[in-house]
Amino acid sequence: MVKGLYTAYTGMINEQHRMDVLTNNLANSTTVGFKKEGTTSQSFDTVLMYKLKDTSEAPNIPRRIGYDQLGVKIGENYTDYSQGSFKITDNKLDLALSGDGFFSIEFTNKAGETSEKYTRDGSFTLTQEGYLVTKDGDYVMGTNGRIKLDPLRDVSVDSSGLIAQEGVPVAQLKITDFEDYDYLKKYGENFLEPVEGARMKQANFKVYSGYLEMSNVNIVTEMVDLIAITRQYESNQKIIKSIDETLDIAANQLGRV
DSSP: OOHHHHHHHHHHHHHHHHHHHHHHHHHTTTSTTOOOEEEEEEEHHHHTTSOSSOTTSOTTSOOOOSSOOOSEEEEEEEEOOOOOOEEEOOOTTBEEEEESOEEEEEEEOTTSOEEEEEESOOBOEEOTTOBEEOTTSOEEEETTEEOBOOTTSOEEEOTTOEEEETTEEEEEBOEEEESOGGGEEEETTTEEEEOTTOOEEOOOEEEEETEEEOOOOOHHHHHHHHHHHHHHHHHHHHHHHHHHHHHHHHHHTTTOO
8 A cells, every 4th residue: 555645645534624624613603602613633653553443533534553554633623612702782682701601591402302501692582471582492591490581671681690670680690610611512503511521610700781792713714724724635635646646657657568
């Protein structure tokens, strides 16, 4: 086997993976509360003969056996939880979080099963019955369960998440935080859910009414990375093409009499 073919091939697979993540970030650059993702990769020497049968790799990547299988391995994805910019909406039920933590949402799936999910998307509204819900109709949770308000009375939300109507406290937003965000995974369009090992902690936050936290995706940075990824992909293509031409000469011309 020609080592250069394998090296260039794994490079193309890695750049394709990076492109998939980057384009998803760009597609969600205007999504409220979206947190951008990034990718990692590992050089061959860090994984050389680590496992002969590495089931974590994609099915289309050959397993590494022996000391001559060079190339790059797709690493883990990560999520950047840094603060996004605030957008003024002047809607009192649009809420933005500054600092740590997430809004707690009672999510109902298609099977009718309910579970608690978490999000930074604070674009909320009221139902006809007065329940505070997300744009998809999932209930926003308070410290005492679902939040129910009087749709005919004025609403205010202070920086601690206390909801009042005409000066009378009605409910307290349930803001949840975790010790290690590595134990969170994305769910659906804009939710997060904890995995085994996740541990909650007290959140350090401020709530801003009339604002929304936008995506933390920097479009300029993503576009620069897009150009770099495209060029790196093309470079690997050229390597494969050059090796193919060399093999063609070796197989079809050198031995010709």
